[in-house]
Amino acid sequence: MIDIKILREHGDLVKRACEQKNVVLDIDAIFELDQRERLLTTELDEMNRQRNEAAKAKDIEAGKKLKAEGAILENELAMIRAELDPLLLKVPNLPTSDTPVGKSEDENVVLRQVGIKPSFSFTPKEHSEIGEALGIIDTRRGTDVAGTRFAYLMGDLVLLQNAMYQFALSILTNEATLSSIIAHANLTVSAKAFVPVAPPLFIRPDVFQKMARIEPRDERYHIVSDDLYLIGSAEHTLGPLHMNEIVKEADLPMRYCAFTSAFRREAGSYGKDMKGIIRLHQFDKMEMESFTVAEDGLAEQNFLVAIQEYITAQLGLAYQVVFCCTGDQGDPDARHIDIETWMPGQDKYRETHSADYMTDYQARRLDTKVKRESGKNELVHTNDATAFAGRTLVAVLENYQNEDGSVTIPEVLCPFMNGKDRIIAR
RNA sequence: GGAGAGGUGGCAGAGCUGGUCGAACGCGCAUGACUCGAAAUCAUGUAUAUCCGAAAGGGUAUCGAGGGUUCGAAUCCCUCCCUCUCCGCCA
Numbered sequence: 001m002i003d004i005k006i007l008r009e010h011g012d013l014v015k016r017a018c019e020q021k022n023v024v025l026d027i028d029a030i031f032e033l034d035q036r037e038r039l040l041t042t043e044l045d046e047m048n049r050q051r052n053e054a055a056k057a058k059d060i061e062a063g064k065k066l067k068a069e070g071a072i073l074e075n076e077l078a079m080i081r082a083e084l085d086p087l088l089l090k091v092p093n094l095p096t097s098d099t100p101v102g103k104s105e106d107e108n109v110v111l112r113q114v115g116i117k118p119s120f121s122f123t124p125k126e127h128s129e130i131g132e133a134l135g136i137i138d139t140r141r142g143t144d145v146a147g148t149r150f151a152y153l154m155g156d157l158v159l160l161q162n163a164m165y166q167f168a169l170s171i172l173t174n175e176a177t178l179s180s181i182i183a184h185a186n187l188t189v190s191a192k193a194f195v196p197v198a199p200p201l202f203i204r205p206d207v208f209q210k211m212a213r214i215e216p217r218d219e220r221y222h223i224v225s226d227d228l229y230l231i232g233s234a235e236h237t238l239g240p241l242h243m244n245e246i247v248k249e250a251d252l253p254m255r256y257c258a259f260t261s262a263f264r265r266e267a268g269s270y271g272k273d274m275k276g277i278i279r280l281h282q283f284d285k286m287e288m289e290s291f292t293v294a295e296d297g298l299a300e301q302n303f304l305v306a307i308q309e310y311i312t313a314q315l316g317l318a319y320q321v322v323f324c325c326t327g328d329q330g331d332p333d334a335r336h337i338d339i340e341t342w343m344p345g346q347d348k349y350r351e352t353h354s355a356d357y358m359t360d361y362q363a364r365r366l367d368t369k370v371k372r373e374s375g376k377n378e379l380v381h382t383n384d385a386t387a388f389a390g391r392t393l394v395a396v397l398e399n400y401q402n403e404d405g406s407v408t409i410p411e412v413l414c415p416f417m418n419g420k421d422r423i424i425a426r
Numbered sequence: 427g428g429a430g431a432g433g434u435g436g437c438a439g440a441g442c443u444g445g446u447c448g449a450a451c452g453c454g455c456a457u458g459a460c461u462c463g464a465a466a467u468c469a470u471g472u473a474u475a476u477c478c479g480a481a482a483g484g485g486u487a488u489c490g491a492g493g494g495u496u497c498g499a500a501u502c503c504c505u506c507c508c509u510c511u512c513c514g515c516c517a
Contacts, residue, residue, distance in 0.1 A: 042477065045486040052486090055445075055498040063497025204507095246436090246474090367474095375456095377474085 020326035102325030115318030126345035128276025163416035185306035297381030355385035
C-alpha cells in the first residue's frame with residue numbers, strides 16, 4: 001500500500017503515477033474520504049476520552065448518552081472506511097524517477113545488449129520442436145492429462161533443470177562469488193549469501209492482498225474448499241516471511257531464494273505462445289527475495305539484476321537488459337527491470353527474468369519493519385527477482401541446438417548433470 | 427477427522443469471581459552510579475499505531491482477529507484464525 005501521507009501531501013505525484021501506470025482512479029475522491037476519516041476519528045477520540053472519564057467516575061447516565069452518540073460516529077466512520085480502504089489498496093506505487101514513462105511494453109527501454117548471438121549453418125528450430133523430437137517435452141500427454149498449457153518435462157531436460165538449480169544455488173549461497181559479481185558490476189552492497197527456502201505453495205487471501213499480488217484475481221488459482229490461493233511465484237510466500245516483525249538493522253539485508261512451482265491461469269492470453277513450454281499454467285522457477293533498509297533498496301535491485309546477468313552470461317546466452325516503462329510496471333513496483341534472452345528458434349529476445357523493486361509498498365501492509373540503529377522503526381524495502389525459470393530451459397534448447405536435433409549442455413551445467421554426456425540426443 | 431487445553435509486552439509469565447490493567451514479578455535490553463576496567467549490585471527507563479505539540483508531554487486505539495453485552499472488558503458471549511496434547515489416518 002502507498003504511504004497515505006504521500007497522498008495527502010503530494011497528491012499530484014500520485015495522480016501522475018496513476019496516469020503513467022494506466023491506473024484509473026479518482027485520487028481527489030480518495031483524498032476527500034481520507035480528510036473526512038481523519039476528522040471523524042479526531043471527533044471520536046475526543047468522545048471516547050469523555051466516555052472513559054464517565055466510566056471512571058461511574059457516571060452511568062453520561063456514559064449511556066456518550067455511548068449512543070459514539071455509536072453514530074462509529075457507524076459513519078465504518079461506512080467511510082468501507083469505501084476508502086478498497087480504494088487505497090488500488091493506489092499504485094510511485095515509479096522511481098529514472099523509470100521510463102510509457103503506455104505499454106512497446107515503450108520499454110533497452111539498457112544494454114550483452115553476449116554474442118550464436119550463428120547456425122542451418123535454420124534453428126524452436127524449442128518445442130527440438131524438445132518434442134528428443135522426447136524431453138511432451139505437451140500432448142500434458143494436455144491429455146491436465147489440459148491445455150500443461151506439459152511433461154522428461155529425462156535429460158529434468159536433469160538440466162536440476163543442474164540449473166544446483167548451479168544457481170552454488171552462486172547464491174557463495175559469498176565469494178557474490179563478492180565478485182558485486183565488484184564486476186561496480187556496486188556497493190553487502191555480499192551476504194541467500195538463504196535457500198522451501199516455502200509454501202499456498203497462500204491465504206489476506207496475506208496475498210498484503211503482498212499486493214492477489215490481483216488480477218483472474219490470473220490466480222483459488223482453492224475454494226479451503227479459501228487458499230496457489231502462488232504465482234515464490235515471491236508471494238517469500239515476501240511475507242517477516243510479516244508483523246521488527247527485524248534488527250544488523251540483520252539486513254536478508255536474502256532468500258526458493259525453487260518452486262508457480263501457477264498462473266494465463267487469463268487473457270488465449271492463443272498466445274501455445275507451442276512448447278514458454279507459457280504454462282505451471283512452471284518451475286528459482287526466485288530471489290531480499291529485504292533491505294530504504295536507502296539500500298535501489299542498489300539491491302541492481303545487485304539482483306547483476307546476478308541475473310551473471311547467470312545468463314555464464315550459461316553462454318545473449319541477452320538484453322530492459323527497463324520496463326511505467327505502463328508495463330505492476331502496481332506495487334517502483335522500478336521494474338527485465339532480462340530478455342535471445343531465442344534463435346524464435347528469432348527474437350524473450351523475457352526470461354524480471355526484477356522488481358517495491359520500495360516500502362509491500363512492507364507497509366505486511367508490517368515488516370526494521371529497528372534502525374537510531375532506535376527508530378522504519379518499513380523495510382523489498383526486492384524480488386528471477387534467478388532462472390522454465391524459460392531459461394527454452395533458451396538453452398534453442399541456443400545449444402545442433403543440426404542433427406541434439407542439444408549440447410552448457411559447460412557450467414556439466415558438473416551438475418550427474419555424469420551425463422554433454423549431448424542430449426535421441 | 428474425533429476429544430481436550432490454550433493464544434497476554436523482546437522472552438518467560440501473572441491477571442481471566444468485569445472498574446484502581448497498557449497490564450504484576452522475573453529475564454533481557456538501554457542509560458546512569460559504583461569500578462582501573464568488567465562482572466555483580468543499585469537507580470531510572472524500556473510495546474505498536476495514530477492524532478495534538480517545537481519539545482516536554484498529552485489524547486485515542488491495541489492483551490490472536492472480528493463482532494456483541496456493559497456506564498465500564500485482557501477478564502463475560504458469538505464467529506473465525508492459530509498453537510499444543512491425546513486418539514485416528516497418512517508421505
